[in-house]
Amino acid sequence: MGDAIKGRGSTGYLPGRYEVTVSQAVDDGWHDGRADADEEIVEPLPRTQVREEFARSVISRNKSPDIAFSQSVNPYRGCEHGCSYCFARPSHAYLNLSPGLDFETKLSAKVNAAEQLRRELAKPGYKPATIALGINTDAYQPIERKWRITRQLLEVLAETKHPVSLITKNALIERDLDLLEAMARDRLVSVHFSVTSLDNHLAAKLEPRASAPHRRLKAIRTLSERGVPVGVMFAPVIPWVNDKELEAVLESARDAGARSAGYVLLRLPWEVAPLFRDWLQTHLPQRAEHVMSTIQQMRGGRDYDSTFGKRQTGEGPYADLLAHRFALALKRYGYPARGSFPGLDAGKFVPPRPPSPQGELF
Structure with missing residues (x-):
């Protein structure tokens, strides 16, 4: 689509699959007089734009057999981290926005998320189960x-003693240690850090606006020392790009205090596949064909297979080898056999009072 853009994972505005019309910029040789014919015109870098969104509901539910949680809350649409491989990019197509640059530059903040969460938790018959925050x-x-919506959501969950799990690539989570530490004492919270690589240069290309790898490891140590159960996710595993680092990431995270570990194979649904192919051609052109060939070997000859039980780990010799390496690494570095720690406690949940226009007397 184009050349690498500093601080962004995408190189252009790939149209979403629901677009009726598609526009394409073409240089017709004319100039507007601001530059000589031989002078290169430098386009401004795309800036992050955030619009306010008032959500009608915030708790999303799923029945996927290969996902460890049944409900989740997302305070934002789009993600400024700009991860080239993000499986959530196609969701921007539903908004008539590009899963490419729009996904990381045109964001929505659900400004009423905490209020709406309180309302949904107060509904009669609500049954508490761990909420995955920011999936x-x-x-x-x-x-x-700036927006502090995640902080507001955590305040509601802490107040109602509702269990929550988080996964992040940003050390900003340390800001909320006061809430996390208190919730951890009641077995109400767990945190996983996604660490894709220990190589700063590679991480900057894969996840341009996420915290650097060493900063995530420092955050793991900080949370662990404060009693918050912390784990690491080596995700995604990308053949011939970061797969060699599996053992090194698990060892470093364990040294920092991680108590659980997991991994997920690269997923390329819908528009993510052409976006990732473009990323490979931009940053690792000599390896691009080999990477995609190996991925297809694990996905039944396609870029992606969404079948439950296969989409997270793939199948075939390479996938089997990866699973074997992971199991050995768990044993070698002292992680639990299944890579996870005990579940959270949903029995302490105290429903919030439903909002009333008459207020409260007591």
Whole structure:
């Protein structure tokens, strides 16, 4: 689509699959007089835009047999981290926005998320189960520093003693240690850090606006020392790009205090496949064909197979080898056999009072 853009994972505006019309910029040789014919015109870097969104509901539910949680809350749409491989990119197509640059530059902040969460938790018959916070897009992406929606959601969950799990690539989570530490004492919270590589240069290309790898490891240590159960996710595993680092990532995370570990194979649904192919051609052109060939060997000859039980780990010799390496690494570095720690406690949940226009007397 184009050349690498500093601080962004995509190189252009790939149209979504629901677009009726598609526009394409073409140089027709004319100039507007601001530059000589031989002078290169430098396009401005795309800036992050955030619009306010008032959500009608915030708890999303799923019955996927290969996912460890049944409900989740996402405070934002789109993600400024700009991860080239993000499986959530196609969701922007539903908004008539590009899963490419729009996904990481045109974001939505659900400004009423905490209020709406309180309302949904107060519904009669609500049955508490761990809420995964920030699954589709990172709850601690850079714009959270200003908008603080994740912080507001955590305050509601802490108040109602509702269990919550988080996965992030941003050390900004340390800001909320006061809430996390208190919830950890009641077995109400767990945190996983996604660490894709220990190589700063590679990480900057894969995840341009996420915290650097060493900073994530430092955050693991900080949370662990404060009693918050912390784990590491080596995700995604990309053949011939970062797969060689599996053992090194698990060892470093364990040294920092991680108590659980997991991994997920690269997933390329819908528009993610051409976006990732473009990323390979931009940053690793000599390896691009080999990478995609190996991925297809694990996906039944396709870029992606969404079948439950296969989409997270793939199948075939390479996938089997990866699973074997992971199992050995768990044993070698002292992780639990299944890579996870005990579940959270949903029995302490105290439903919030439903909002009333008459207020409260007591």
